[in-house]
Amino acid sequence: MSGLATLWLRPGVRAAVWQALAAAAVLAALLWVAGNIAGNVARRGLDIDFGFLAGRASFEFGENLIGYRPGDTFLTAFLAGLANTVLVAVLGIVLTTMVATLLALARLSRNRLLSRLAWIWIEAVRNTPLLLQLLFWHQLTIRTLPAPRQAWELLPGTFLSNRGLVFPALYWQPAMGLALAALAVAILAAVMLRRLALARGDGPALRTGAPLLLALGAPAVLFAAAAEPLHGSVPALRGFNFQGSIAVSPEFVALLLALVVYQAGFMAETIRSGILGVPKGQVEAAASLGLSRLQQLRRVVFPQALWIIVPPVTSQYLSLTKNSSLAVAIGYPDLVRVSQVTIADTGRAIECITILLLVYLSLSLFTAFLMNLYNRYLMRRRG
Amino acid sequence: MAAGLAAAASLPRPPPVLARRRFGFAAGLFDTWPNALVTLLLVWLLIRIGIAMWDWAIVRGVWEAETAEQCARTGGMCWAFLADRWRLILFGPYPYAQQWRPALAMVLFALLLGASLAPALWAERRSRLALGIAWPVTIAAIAALLWGGVLGLPAVPSRLWGGLPLTMILASVGVSGAFVLAILLALGRRSDMPVIRAICTGFIEFFRGVPLVALLFLASVLFPYFVPPDWTMDVLLRAQIAFALFFAAYMAEAIRGGLQAIPRGQYAACESLGLTYWQAQRRIILPQALRTVIPSLVNIFIAAFKDTSLVVIISMIDLLGAANASTAEAKWWGLYIEPYLFVALIYLAICAVMSAYSRGLERRLGLGER
Numbered sequence: 063m064s065g066l067a068t069l070w071l072r073p074g075v076r077a078a079v080w081q082a083l084a085a086a087a088v089l090a091a092l093l094w095v096a097g098n099i100a101g102n103v104a105r106r107g108l109d110i111d112f113g114f115l116a117g118r119a120s121f122e123f124g125e126n127l128i129g130y131r132p133g134d135t136f137l138t139a140f141l142a143g144l145a146n147t148v149l150v151a152v153l154g155i156v157l158t159t160m161v162a163t164l165l166a167l168a169r170l171s172r173n174r175l176l177s178r179l180a181w182i183w184i185e186a187v188r189n190t191p192l193l194l195q196l197l198f199w200h201q202l203t204i205r206t207l208p209a210p211r212q213a214w215e216l217l218p219g220t221f222l223s224n225r226g227l228v229f230p231a232l233y234w235q236p237a238m239g240l241a242l243a244a245l246a247v248a249i250l251a252a253v254m255l256r257r258l259a260l261a262r263g264d265g266p267a268l269r270t271g272a273p274l275l276l277a278l279g280a281p282a283v284l285f286a287a288a289a290e291p292l293h294g295s296v297p298a299l300r301g302f303n304f305q306g307s308i309a310v311s312p313e314f315v316a317l318l319l320a321l322v323v324y325q326a327g328f329m330a331e332t333i334r335s336g337i338l339g340v341p342k343g344q345v346e347a348a349a350s351l352g353l354s355r356l357q358q359l360r361r362v363v364f365p366q367a368l369w370i371i372v373p374p375v376t377s378q379y380l381s382l383t384k385n386s387s388l389a390v391a392i393g394y395p396d397l398v399r400v401s402q403v404t405i406a407d408t409g410r411a412i413e414c415i416t417i418l419l420l421v422y423l424s425l426s427l428f429t430a431f432l433m434n435l436y437n438r439y440l441m442r443r444r445g
Numbered sequence: 446m447a448a449g450l451a452a453a454a455s456l457p458r459p460p461p462v463l464a465r466r467r468f469g470f471a472a473g474l475f476d477t478w479p480n481a482l483v484t485l486l487l488v489w490l491l492i493r494i495g496i497a498m499w500d501w502a503i504v505r506g507v508w509e510a511e512t513a514e515q516c517a518r519t520g521g522m523c524w525a526f527l528a529d530r531w532r533l534i535l536f537g538p539y540p541y542a543q544q545w546r547p548a549l550a551m552v553l554f555a556l557l558l559g560a561s562l563a564p565a566l567w568a569e570r571r572s573r574l575a576l577g578i579a580w581p582v583t584i585a586a587i588a589a590l591l592w593g594g595v596l597g598l599p600a601v602p603s604r605l606w607g608g609l610p611l612t613m614i615l616a617s618v619g620v621s622g623a624f625v626l627a628i629l630l631a632l633g634r635r636s637d638m639p640v641i642r643a644i645c646t647g648f649i650e651f652f653r654g655v656p657l658v659a660l661l662f663l664a665s666v667l668f669p670y671f672v673p674p675d676w677t678m679d680v681l682l683r684a685q686i687a688f689a690l691f692f693a694a695y696m697a698e699a700i701r702g703g704l705q706a707i708p709r710g711q712y713a714a715c716e717s718l719g720l721t722y723w724q725a726q727r728r729i730i731l732p733q734a735l736r737t738v739i740p741s742l743v744n745i746f747i748a749a750f751k752d753t754s755l756v757v758i759i760s761m762i763d764l765l766g767a768a769n770a771s772t773a774e775a776k777w778w779g780l781y782i783e784p785y786l787f788v789a790l791i792y793l794a795i796c797a798v799m800s801a802y803s804r805g806l807e808r809r810l811g812l813g814e815r
Contacts, residue, residue, distance in 0.1 A: 081640035102670045189796035190789045191754040201781035384656035411666045418659050426654035
């Protein structure tokens, strides 16, 4: 047998050859695409340059957290879009978790009517496309709510119309900063008080009542003592819309509603299977110790179910964040929408889509990283 | 005799039954005060919703109207709109006189899929062979029906395809392409070779980390930059490739789960029999791994079927796009509940059938008990 053939029979050599081939193929494909991009860009007389981010953006979008206005740079516009994405994702995650937990409990209820109805609801929202639900909610909000002139006044100064929800904005005052600081200190003190009460085995009044009173009461008293009246600006109808207030657009409401309704259906099933995954003996043991049904859930079932639930729920949080990109379909100014408008304005498609991909990728990888930390923490606690 | 009694006595007895179901469905509805209250509240709510729906759809429903305005007079459901527009919603811009072709194609596809999904047909060699022949033949027939240009059928370019057939094409072609890629990715991610593993992991994490919307933008806007200038590809094919790559990443993770569940002994047995890597994968490992992940693959197919609706964002007219288009004409402008409800029920019916199938299969294969 020749030397080359025997060499080929060694697994290590073969593996090295295959890997080198694979790496070369991937590299060649990437180079080919890069070459094509360079050629196409040059042929169209374009260039790839992220310098456009410093240019002035002329488009406007109503709502953003960081105060972007037309005339600011494209970079600011992108940041405003990112802030909107994060806002909708964070609110969506919190609300979805609450709704999903309730749905899961309804699904597990002994009341057959309740559990059957929860099942029908979950199946219906899981089996229709999110985009369809989003378009439906959007149409519903803009078509059924009244025009600003006939807006419903929910609370004094708070109006609901087809331009969204507007409520009075509070001006920042020194007393508010003081009250916030007091709130932080009071919460810290309350936590310590509760620890102390728990250690001494006090009753519920001292265990729960006193810390709550301290945490909420102290800042309120302080704020009242500062005797500064609340300065706010009340929404006023100007022309066809409200001004001088914080506004929540119908697009935002529709997007949040659609995301929460859709994603809660999936999460409810995850939570339910997590709860069912806790061994039955645990529940029976808790019952035989005389714990009430609520105590069984809180002290025995939930802590163990969490262990099963957390990994799949994290990936659902991620998918909610990515799904918020459907905002582009109804014109809510999230990151994707800002890129789309910027592409239309500047023609910088390659740059904008690269930014888009990188931002979402880093959001995903960051979440995955946090997730691994949490899993490791749970693993260590479990021993 | 005595020995038998002793054996019976030592058998573990089932735990005592505390609460017996006495009323069937009604059990647990009225057993405690809060429960009874919840039940009554739900019944009241159901009755209210039922009455409201009946009133909207039937009592105030409008059967004869020419425009949305005429329908709006009663504020009920506009049946006249659906009667006028249902073919546009189902088939999109496909030429009106030729719409029997996509309809027939869908029926053929549904029959083929239905036959292939019956586990009874997988066991026998002969029926497997028949399916193996039926697939390419049916696909060729479907392609001929849709494209035309043969057998005297007028040609219909793919940009005129739309509605439910387009949704089904996007989902099924995307998922089939993804499946092959997903197997390779899953094997690659579990490979001993670090470079292969890194390539596959990178691919999977990239496509799982970005939203589908961004990929569709990539496919529709940037794709012409990626290839030599003389290559042209229509939007349908580009979207199709984006879908296939996206779904492949998710399917690969599902298949990897199945691979991880294979006992080590199976691999050792393959090695001791002297099977090569590909022989072992093809004959021993993959058949077992894929079997366990069929339910999750069906779930990915359901997700894919719904996700194809995102092509609306790059202006393709699938089922959802056709629902949007159905009210574009001035006379039906402003309607939204009717078209959305109509397509929602179509999506719901198809997805519910598939998820019921997936649950049934799970029970049949006894996967829950493993």
